[in-house]
Amino acid sequence: MTLLEVAGVSKVFPGVRALDDVSFALRPGEVHALVGENGAGKSTLIKVLTGVYRPDAGELRYQGEPVSFATPMDAQRAGISTIYQEVNLIPLMSVAQNLFLGRELRTNLGLVDRTRMDREARDILAGYGVTTDVRERLGSLPLGAQQMVALARAVMIDAKVVVMDEPTSSLEPREVETLFGVIQDLHERGIGIIYVSHRMDELYRICDTVTILRDGKLVHTGKLADLERVRLVALMLGREVSDVRREGFTVFTGDHAAADDTPVLRVSGLSSRNRLHDISFGVRPGEVVGLGGLLGAGRSETIKAIAGAYPVDSGEIEVDGTPLRHPTTVKAVAAGIAVQPEDRKAEGIIPGLSIRENIALSILPRMSTFGLVSDTKIDEVVDRFMTRLRIKASSPHQRVGDLSGGNQQKVLLARLLATGPKVLLLDEPTRGIDVGAKAEVQALIDELAAEGLGVVLVSSDAEELVEGSGRVVVLRDGAVVGVLTGEDVTTESLLATIAEAGA
Numbered sequence: 001m002t003l004l005e006v007a008g009v010s011k012v013f014p015g016v017r018a019l020d021d022v023s024f025a026l027r028p029g030e031v032h033a034l035v036g037e038n039g040a041g042k043s044t045l046i047k048v049l050t051g052v053y054r055p056d057a058g059e060l061r062y063q064g065e066p067v068s069f070a071t072p073m074d075a076q077r078a079g080i081s082t083i084y085q086e087v088n089l090i091p092l093m094s095v096a097q098n099l100f101l102g103r104e105l106r107t108n109l110g111l112v113d114r115t116r117m118d119r120e121a122r123d124i125l126a127g128y129g130v131t132t133d134v135r136e137r138l139g140s141l142p143l144g145a146q147q148m149v150a151l152a153r154a155v156m157i158d159a160k161v162v163v164m165d166e167p168t169s170s171l172e173p174r175e176v177e178t179l180f181g182v183i184q185d186l187h188e189r190g191i192g193i194i195y196v197s198h199r200m201d202e203l204y205r206i207c208d209t210v211t212i213l214r215d216g217k218l219v220h221t222g223k224l225a226d227l228e229r230v231r232l233v234a235l236m237l238g239r240e241v242s243d244v245r246r247e248g249f250t251v252f253t254g255d256h257a258a259a260d261d262t263p264v265l266r267v268s269g270l271s272s273r274n275r276l277h278d279i280s281f282g283v284r285p286g287e288v289v290g291l292g293g294l295l296g297a298g299r300s301e302t303i304k305a306i307a308g309a310y311p312v313d314s315g316e317i318e319v320d321g322t323p324l325r326h327p328t329t330v331k332a333v334a335a336g337i338a339v340q341p342e343d344r345k346a347e348g349i350i351p352g353l354s355i356r357e358n359i360a361l362s363i364l365p366r367m368s369t370f371g372l373v374s375d376t377k378i379d380e381v382v383d384r385f386m387t388r389l390r391i392k393a394s395s396p397h398q399r400v401g402d403l404s405g406g407n408q409q410k411v412l413l414a415r416l417l418a419t420g421p422k423v424l425l426l427d428e429p430t431r432g433i434d435v436g437a438k439a440e441v442q443a444l445i446d447e448l449a450a451e452g453l454g455v456v457l458v459s460s461d462a463e464e465l466v467e468g469s470g471r472v473v474v475l476r477d478g479a480v481v482g483v484l485t486g487e488d489v490t491t492e493s494l495l496a497t498i499a500e501a502g503a
Contacts, residue, residue, distance in 0.1 A: 001027065001028065001064075002025050002026070002027060002061070002064070003026050003027055003028045003030075003062075003063060003160060003161060003192045004025070004026040004049065004061070004062055004063075004080070004161050004192060005023075005024065005025045005026070005060070005061040005062075006022060006023060006024045006025075006045070006048065006049065006055075006058060006059070006060050006061075007023050007058055007059045007060075007061065008021050008022070008023055008057065008058040008059070009021070009022050009023070009024075009045070009048060009055040009057065009058030009059070009060070010022070010055060010056050010057040010058055011044050011048060011053055011055055011056055012056050013402065014394070015394030015395070015398070016394055016402075017216050018041050018044040018216050019041045019044050019045060019048070019055070019216050020041075020215075020216045020217045021057075021058070021217070021218075022041065022045060022058075022213065022216070022217065022218045023058075023218060024045065024211055024218070024221070025221075026161065026192040026194060027192060028160075028190040028191070028192055029187050029188070029189075029190045029191065029192065030187075030192050030193070030208050030209060031183060031187055031193045031195055031206055031207045031208050031209075032192070032193065032194050032195065032207065032208065032209045032210070032211065033195050033196075033197070033203045033207035033209065033210040033211070033224060034046075034194055034195065034196045034210075034211050034213070035196070035197075035198070035203070035210060035211070035212055035213075035232070035236060036212055036213035036214055036236055037214065037236055037237065037404075037406070037435070037437060039215070039392055039403075039404035039406070039407060040213040040214050040215065040216065040236070040404075041213045041215075041216040041217075042196055042213055043165075043404070043405075044216075045213070046082070046163055046165060046194070046196070048060065049075070049080065049161075049163065049194070050069070050072050050075045050076075050080055050082050050163065051069030051070060051071050051072045051073075051074050051075035051080075052072055054068065054070075062078060062080075063160075076157060079157075079158060079159050079160035079161060080159065080160070080161045080163065081154040081155070081157045081159035081161070081162050081163070082154065082162075082163040082165070083147075083150050083151055083154045083162070083163065083164045083165065083167055084150070084165050088150070089101070089138055089146065089149065089150055089153070090138065091137060091138050091139025091146075092137055092138075092139060093137070093138060094134065094135050094136060094137060094138065095121060095125070095130075095132060095133075095134040095135070095136060095137075095138050095141070095149055096114070096117045096118045096121035096134040096135065097117070098138045098149060098153065099117075099121045099124065099125070099134075099149060099152060099153050099156070100117050100120075100121070101153070104117065105117050105120070118134050118135060121134040122134050124152055124156065125148070125149065125152055127152075128148045128149075128151065128152050128175075128178055128182070129148065129174060129175060129178045130145050130148050130149065130152075132145060142296055143342070143343070144171045144172055144175050144296075147167065147169075147171060147175075148171070148175060148178070148179075151167065151179065151182065155182060155186070159191060160191060160192065161191065161192045161193075161194070162186060162191060162192070162193050162194075163193075163194045163196075164183075164193060164194065164195050164196065164197075165196045166196055166197055166198070166432045167179060167195075167197070168197065168199065168202060169431050169432045172294050172296075172460070173294075176202075180205070180206055183195075183206055184206075195207055198432070198433065198435055198438065200229055200232070203224065204224060204225075204229070207224050208223070208224065209221070209222065209223055209224055210222065210223075210224040210227060210232070212232070212235045212236055214235070214236060214237075214238055215238075219235050219238075220235050233435055236435060237435070262284070262285075262321070263282035263283055263284050263318075263454070264283060264284060264285045264319065264320055264422050264423055264454035265282065265283040265306070265317075265318070265319055265337075265422075265423045265454050265456070266282045266283075266316075266317070266318040267279055267280055267281055267282070267302075267306060267315070267316070267317055268280045268315060268316045268317075268318075269314060269315040269316065270302070270305055270306075270312060270314075270315035270316075270317070271312070271313050271314045271315055272301065272305055272310060272311055272312050272313050273311060273313065275298060275301050275478045276298055276301055276302060276305060276478045276479075277477075277478050277479040278315075278479065278480070279298075279302055279305075279315070279475075279478075279479070279480060280480065281473045281480070281483070283423065283454040283455070283456060284454065285422075285452045285453070285454055286449050286450065286451075286452050286453070286454070287449065287454060287455070287470050287471070288445065288446075288449050288455040288456075288457055288468055288469050288470055289454075289455070289456050289457070289469060289470070289471050289472070289473060290456075290457045290458070290459070290465040290466070290468065290469030290471070290472040290473070291303070291456060291457070291458045291472075291473055291475060292462070292465055292472045292473065292474045292475065292484075292494050292497075292498070293474055293475035293476055293498060294476070294498060296477075297475040297476050297477065297478070298475045298476075298477070298478035298479070299427070299458045299475055300341075300342050300427055300458065301478065302475070303339060303341075303425045303427050303456065303458060304339070304341075305327075306327070306332070306337065306339075306425060306456075307327075307329060307332045307337055307339040307425055308324075308327035308328040308329040308330070308331055308332040308337075309329050309339070312327060319335040319336055319337060319422060319423060320335075320336065320422055322335065324337075333362075333419060335422075336420075336421050336422030336423060337421060337422070337423045337425065338416035338417070338419055338421035338423070338424050338425065339416070339424075339425040339426075339427070340409075340412055340413060340416060340424070340425065340426045340427060340429055341427055342427040342428045342431070342458070344405075344408060344409060344412055345408075348412045349400050349401075349408050349411060349412050350400065351399065351400055351401030352399065352401060353399070353400060354396065354397045354398060354399060354400065355382070355386065355391065355393055355396045355397070355398055355400055355403070355411055356378065356379075356382045356396040356397060358400050358411050358412075358415055359381065359382050359385060359386075359411060359414045359415045359418055360378045360381070360382065360418075361415060362415045362416070362418055362419045363378075363381060363418045363419060367381070379396075381418055382396050382414075383396070385414035385417060385418060386414070388414075389410040389413060389414050389440075389444065390410070390440060391403075391407050391410045391411060391414065392404070392407050393407065404433075404437070405432050405433050405437075406433035406437025406438070406440075406441070407437070409429065409430075409433055409437070409441060410437075410440075410441070413429075413441070413444065417448070421453065422453065422454060423453070423454045423455075423456070424445075424448060424453055424454070424455045424456070425455075425456045426445065426455060426456065426457050426458065427458045428458055428459060428460065429441055429445065429457070429459075430442065430459070430461075430464065431460075442464070442468060445457070445468065446468075457469055462491045462494055462495060463491055465494065466489055466490060466491050466494060469489060470485075470489070471483065471484065471485050471489065472484040472489055472494060474494065474497045474498060476498060481497060481498075481500075482497040482500075484497065
């Protein structure tokens with residue numbers, strides 16, 4: 001029996017055929033992996049399934065009957081619930097209000113029963129390992145906790161199908177285990193799950209079947225256990241297995257430091273609002289320094305403090321030997337600091353603007369003469385970085401919001417590099433992007449370091465952090481608890497340092 005099915009679906013946007021005669025089937029209780037490079041058509045397929053888009057050709061069937069969802073709400077009412085990679089709740093409302101949004105509990109008089117909602121929200125979220133005050137604004141929670149609230153909300157709906165788009169991208173290991181427990185429960189209840197992730201270990205641990213898309217076309221579907229990992233990657237990338245084996249997965253080393261030991265970035269005694277405590281480290285030209293630690297350790301706050309986007313109570317920041325006093329974002333950029341934030345959609349790209357406009361935002365003053373902007377100069381810069389970063393798009397005028405996640409990340413990196421920075425602060429640069437795009441971004445980081453740029457790298461993926469960093473500064477509760485160098489830069493040493501600090 002098929003629970004949800006698309007038959008021969010195609011979807012065309014101006015200049016792009018996002019889906020080309022794709023078929024997909026989900027059975028009750030099945031955990032079905034949907035994989036492919038960014039731009040392969042995964043997001044478009046999910047949006048067709050959930051009523052965001054209507055297919056230009058083909059048919060959607062739900063519980064054996066042809067259906068056409070006009071809106072996502074129609075799909076939700078039918079029992080199809082979606083958990084997006086980017087939390088799509090309301091940050092200014094309380095945790096409890098978000099949990100019951102659109103289905104508020106009411107008193108006998110028809111008034112919203114906030115007391116009961118708070119009580120039930122506490123009980124529900126406790127099962128997901130979230131023990132925060134449910135009366136607090138959702139936006140005050142870490143991204144991982146927000147994602148667990150979104151998960152709880154999706155499961156609360158009487159869903160028959162749950163779509164999970166990169167659900168673990170913001171979660172720490174404990175939360176990931178909680179999520180997998182929820183997935184097992186849904187599986188046992190006969191609820192079908194579409195699981196989108198680029199983390200191979202997760203896929204092979206929890207998924208029964210897999211569908212692979214490439215360039216909008218179906219290239220494989222079948223039992224995941226029957227598909228060797230290297231074969232899966234080869235199908236995603238459109239390459240031979242022998243090529244993938246030869247190229248491997250480790251594409252950058254993170255250690256190109258010049259002979260000169262003078263740091264291009266020096267942070268000393270950085271403290272802030274009881275979140276950061278005496279943070280000190282340096283970055284030499286050509287060096288990639290990783291910031292390790294669990295979610296909430298203070299990695300993102302450190303990045304933002306250096307970039308002038310987080311208040312600093314005390315400490316010193318120097319760029320190329322020059323003190324950065326009373327840092328602000330404007331001063332940081334002028335000093336040669338460029339930062340890529342963790343949440344590219346909320347704090348990075350401007351989805352409604354074109355690729356050209358997004359890249360040019362950082363360099364407009366340099367592209368103008370007597371207040372008149374030179375389109376020719378901008379076009380030269382945009383073309384150079386689109387080529388160098390291999391940004392896949394119909395043209396520089398395509399909306400950034402229509403690009404895949406990996407290409408959005410590249411556009412943001414292009415904007416940063418266009419400023420000619422001395423220091424690059426990267427917060428989760430490969431979060432939510434596919435294997436191919438991830439390798440490209442990692443290779444680019446290595447290339448930039450080889451050219452003499454100082455890089456600070458934050459990643460929740462321990463292996464990525466270790467492979468990409470020449471040194472790792474380990475944080476816990478906003479303080480440095482260890483520094484790994486040389487042969488000590490290993491996954492085992494990183495995890496052991498975190499564990500010892502916790503003990």
